[in-house]
Amino acid sequence: MAERSFAKEVRTLALGDGDVFHGEGILAVAKALLQSGVSYVGGYQGAPVSHMMDVFNDAREILDSLGVHVETCANEAAACAMLSASINYPVRGCAVWKSTVGTNVASDALSNLASAGVTGGALIVVGEDYGDGASIIQERSHAFAMKSQVWLLDPRPSLPSMVRAVEKGFELSEASGTPVMLELRIRACHVHGSFATKTNRPPDFSSRRPLDGPRFDYERICLPPATYLQEQKKVKERWPAAVEFIRESGLNEHFPASGPDAIEDIGIVTQGGMYNAVLRALALLGFADSSGRSRIPMFVLNATYPLVPEEISGFCAGKRSVLVVEEGQPNYLEEAIGSLLRRADVNTNLLGKGPFPMAGEYTGEVVLRGVDTFLRDTLGHNAAPDRGVVGAVDDAKRRAAEILAAPVPGRPPGFCTGCPERPVFSALKIVQREVGEMHVSADIGCHTFATLPPFHIGNTVLGYGLGLASSAAITPHMGKRTVSIMGDGGFWHNGLTTGVASSVFNRSDDVLIVMNNGYTSATGGQAIPSTQIGAGANGSGGRGRVEVHFEESGPGASRTIESALRGVGVKWIRRVRTYSVATMVKTLRAALTGDVKGLKVIVADGECQLMRQRRYRPWFAKRLKEGRRIVRTRFGVDEDVCTGDHSCIRLSGCPSLTVKESSDPLRSDPVAHVNNDCVGCGLCGEVAHAAVLCPSFFRAEVVNNPSAWDRLLHGVRSRVIGALARA
């Protein structure tokens, strides 16, 4: 059960010796785990690594045959805590999540795991959500590796390289008794490539081949005095072992300068993940070719923590200038390299942030300009790259800016067509007109898009499931109630305890809206504890491929969220169908202005429309084909009634509610228009009513395969209306 089916991808997991895997980077990593004899995998969904958990959930058969245990964890802390199995036992395990947010959540478990150390290989695959397309705060996972002293791999972004990083990662973990993080950038996760596969290796120990029994080792307990010993072990045993392994196994790569005009006295040290971008920049500037021959020597750090001092000083020795290409900030690598060169008394001029910007994604253009600056600054006039390369980029951008005259409008993400969360914010906007502006604590999920145009609702975003908790000190300072938002995903991730339980315990007087969509929506429709598992469920406790459905009320509706709320002591709970804007407005008004003290929770019911359409469309098509009566609903705008003010759009932002040129030559403004993507959710009509907007909207119900009665009625009506109507 996920946004898309992974049936085809599942087959690639079973490939053996001599086969070729074609597909996405993150799925290649999934395959590599099975080739490495992994015993268990735990994870929490989130771009760019959601697909790994999705494909594992669809691949029960293959995993069961190998005996690999997979869990969809409640959050990243749970996923990381699973790695505890590798502390005492020689089993290989993997945890996967989106970083840095997931690593933040997991960091308690991560610290304890890192301190205790591991026996079996423990690999943490983090999807580094940084730069263009990222959906989270911009930080680096690198800092976590340093503070907990776990090792960090950042392989070159090609499938064979990433697969080898998985295999070597387990070996490194076991050789040094330390968990290893494998960092994959967004594009590396989604890169489509290929690699030659090996047959999967059944794990040494698994549900099929259980361990002998529990093992107790006092040195693995995170309690003084063992913790003091563990810290000593980190620096005296594990670190040196890791450095030795990285050096011995040649994880990092030295590509010497090649060709007749090789330049030996400068060099580039790069993170593995940036290698392709650097090489492309060198090629464009005329210093390399596309097969990897470079006139400038390069040292590629596929392991970015810890560094191997002799490797770095060996590469830099005898070079006038070395460029460090390190994406993100602070520039830990550059600082570390500078420090170790000083200690080794290597007198090389070190450049990094300077030619390159301190912050932000290293896009093709940024890398091109950075490398160009470095070469220009270090090489003599004759040897420097042609100015025309970067000049051509400047020209193209300048000319485009001149012709376009204004920046092209951005496309911030927004709610999908017919999204059930949109009406909640329409209702909030309408209520604010009556009761005045209020502080709204937003949360992580699709509903965060409400902070963007056209709603601009949500004053703060503090983290996943933390919307309500973040209101705690705001309400007392406002003199009136605040509204907090939480998705069902965030609710189960930690919102129930961190937010709801804490709020009830502290007797706060707040309002919470829980968006009950039925699944996690933003990450791609994964099942959560309140998902209704219907017919076809395999009974594997929420995991695996299951048929789900969504019922807003009635006997089949999930009451899990309500029960949990009551269980922690919430008294005021209302369930409102999100599309009933008027009811939502009334309920919100009651919650905000009523006399009842304490936490008031509105469970806003509405199934994720993306998921609903996926089920509904085939069903609709089938009925249509069978010749059965079926009504298609959509909305429209009477363009001669619309005056072109677009208030409706500012209260909705639905992708299918757009504008078009008025066919009335007297009107200069475009008129509102509902395009054919409309799913007939009904919000347009509700908002027009609830906000007393305008009478332009109409609902049209088109009857397919009409019955005889339908046709008779239509005939009579058409005749009467036709006779009365003006032309």
Place this chain on the structure above:
Amino acid sequence: MDSALGAVSETGVEPGEGPGPADTGTAAEPPDRTWTVLIAALGGEGGGVLSNWLVDAASMDGRRVQATSVPGVAQRTGATTYYLEIGPRFDEGGSREGSDRGPPGTDSGNGALRSGPGPNPDAPPGARGQVMALLPTPGNVDLLVASELLEAGRAAQNGMITPERTTVIASTHRMFAIAEKSAMGDGRFNDERVRRAVSELSRRHVLTDLGKVAERAGTVLSSVLLGAIAGSGALPIARERLRGAIDRAGIAVEANQRGFDAGCRLFDDEASPPPDSRPAVDRERGQPAATSAAAGHRPSALAARVDALPEPVREFAGRGLERAVDYQDARYGALYLDRIEGLLERTASKRHAGPGSRGTEAAAPASPRPAAGGNGRANHATGEEPAAHHAVAREAARELALWMCFEDLIRVADLKTRRSRIERVRAEVRAKPGQPVAITEFLKPGVDEWCSVLPGWLARPILRAADRGGWRRRLNVGLHVRTSSVSGFLLLWTLARLKGLRRGMHRYREEQERIEAWLGHVADAYATSPALALETAKCANLVKGYGDTHERGVRNFERTMAAIAACRSAPEPAASLRALREAALADPEGTKLDDAIAALAGAPSRAESH
């Protein structure tokens, strides 16, 4: 790519030339060449499908291919890009070594972490195969595919379209960004500028409404794009190989093949530009036909008066007359013409002071786009003077027609019960002839709306009481009227029949007073400058919408009219008034208008600056 930059040679195609025969396009392939493709799309437009087809075709062609994307939250309406790199054939190109490690298409080289101890041996670089980038670099894009026009503009803005390399295939249809469509007036980005950027900055391009092409072929955009790629010859992959990807994917094969063929033809027809390569109107735009306000409704005596008007005013005045007669009756049409003739008379009789006083601004021709409404320099030669007051009258005639046909309950009921309207709705929801369609109207008339149809002596006390009691905004009756049923239709039909009583109604009186005041302002402004008069005329556009929206519009309009005096003493009166008008349309809260009025009050006056 070539190591020497800029030495990228095409496969026998010179800039400006038609495409080479794509099926033989690989003949002169340089051994170390990488083709780069950037696909700019919106969520749900099939960018991913297109990318997969290209990957498949390139692999089957025996090439190494790499594709990446930043899907992010694209499905949730954002813009997204796919980026592909396609290498030379394994059996022809420079990375032959790569093929030793695996079957064609295997990512052999950019690959394996070197295993074994010790420093890296000098492995022959060729053994590493091609190193492909995951991100596009400006100036290094061979093929840009944009599934929507604005996204082509974004690519140009980012430097991804360059004359040396880039073939652009862009659909000209528009999916408006939220900032464009939520503007209170016309916030649409200027399409023409994007077209110009693409055509001036690209090596070759096809700019046409591919959505329409797809619709005509009964298929989806992505297959048309694949066909256009094949037709462009921008990639070294044979046309039939690209077509084969559709077969191999096995989904909606027939429809996609039709789309593919239609796409191919776009470049085949390049020599003689296809008729639809520069459509006059976008897909979103309708046909420039008269609306339901019945065309040709011009009583002959009144029609003669329209013909007597100056040529520039005639078009709008004619349409306006029809609108007014349709709205009320011939007498109302006469009133409309009276007002235009009156305005023309009052402005024609105004004489400006000598040169150098206030005549530095002149009326620019009326334009629907705000960007085009700039101030030209005036030519005060006597021959030019009449054109200025005609331009003012032309704009006023347009706004006056809209204003006089204000949308009260009766008008809305009238518009919603016309035969033409029922037909339009049926066409819009794509109902087949004879197919039953139920139409429901969402009406929520409140105190204002009901009072608007009462006589003034009755309405005024009610409104006062409503304001005092605080129920003016509260008391609304939500109606779901099913105009496809006889009873629902009759309800609105009857309401529409009340138009005979309109002249006695409260709203009618109010609007006529406002209209007269506005026309007075326009005429007065003309004494300052024709440009100021034109801006004053345009301010009528501030009053629109229903309910709260209408009330806010009236408030903004009245504040703006009150500020004309202050504009007059500003250095550029018309520009000042335009700034106010634009501020009033900048946000619904009126914050920008507050700021603009305050700034105007604090600005050095014209007299002081001398």
